[in-house]
Amino acid sequence: MRKVLVVSRSFGQVVSIGEEILVKNRWEVRYVRDEERPLDGPKLAKIVARENPDAIICGVEPITAEVLRASDKLRMVMKHGVGIDNIDLNAATAQGIVVANVPQANSEAVADLTIALMLMLLRSLYEAVSSTKAGGWNRYIGHELGKMTVGVIGTGKIGTEVIKRLQGFGATILAYDIAPNPDLISKYGVRYVTLEELLETADIVTLHLPLTEDTRGMIGVNELKRMKKSAYLINTSRAEIVDEDALYVHLKTRQIAGAALDVFSREPPGPSPLLQLDNVLPTPHIGAYTVEAIDRMDRICAETIIAVFQGECPPNVLNPIAYFNNLAKWPS
Ligand code: NAD
Secondary structure: OOOEEEOOOOOOOOOOHHHHHHHOOOOEEEEEOHHHHHOOOHHHHHHHHHHOOOOOEEEEOEEOOOHHHHHOOEEEEEEOOOOOOOHHHHHHHHHOOOEEOOOOHHHHHHHHHHHHHHHHHHHHHHHHHHHHHOOOOOOOOOOOOOHHHEEEEOOOOOHHHHHOOOOOHOOOEEEEEOOOOOHHHHHHOOEEEOOOHHHHHOOEEEEEEOOOOOOOEEEOOOHHOOOOOOOOOEEEEOOHHHHHHHHHHHHOOOOEEEEEEEOOOOOOOOHHHHHHHOOEEEEEOOOOOHHHHHHHHHHHHHHHHHHHOOOOOOOEEEOHHHOOHHHHHOOO
């Protein structure tokens, strides 16, 4: 019987279908215990050494070279999500460990949250709800999303879902991406512009990029300076794409109007100064947290693991070379 260690906080916690699929296919499913969290690399490596799994299902936990070396049986890391910046892909590939993710399954969930955050910022919803509950009757004047110019940075799967929704509201949509998608121009009237033009023109800037060496710190002091004083920044991608210290200063001094952040450089962020600002709307990395998205992700994780261990290489394997270089190790 093969063993999978579930490190992710959400796999198997909301729906049972993923675990059921694995068990039906004769997999033993083990979970990291709550009292073992929070997990850093060395702690996780010890747990992996103790469990010695064939596969790991991870969320945002650090899958370092040390973790990858900790089980002599480990042949696969399955990301319960999209962003793989927490996984040392080079080390995995060098060790012949297959890494796969679940693209698309949570795009609509993240896009829904993004639009919700835009509306909350534009209508001061957080303040309106809290002040009314506290007995106040403060009638905030807001803006209509349909009259805004929204700059979408990153027009992949999530960015596209955001654009579809924005078109429904009638917003003017600007976009920036290293690989523009011509369909978005013809279908949704998106106008691709330079990053500089987007930052200078948009009323709302929303980030939908992976964290890579190129995108780390992409929105720094100079980029924030270009934004309008009345503009909002929304980050549901990865915290490290934005210089958090610079963002704090720009928000504190009202050089931009506000920000909604679903991601932090440390999660949970602890006593982050960003949380003290009244023009920051923080959420606890819940972009993908809908029953529907988690159901899809759990199923795809289970099915991908089973496929790989049955000798297939599905398209969501991110380092097929690790698979093909080690064909002899996989069952035929
Ligand atoms: P995707 O790969 O479909 O799209 C990413 C887009 O970014 C692509 O179009 C790509 O061309 C573009 N891009 C990459 N590098 C760039 C650069 N240097 N400059 C400009 N454009 C660049 O990914 P996706 O499914 O849309 O997800 C985007 C990110 O959202 C993920 O990598 C993940 O970090 C994050 N995410 C967050 C949550 C959450 O819970 N908040 C959930 C899912 C995904």
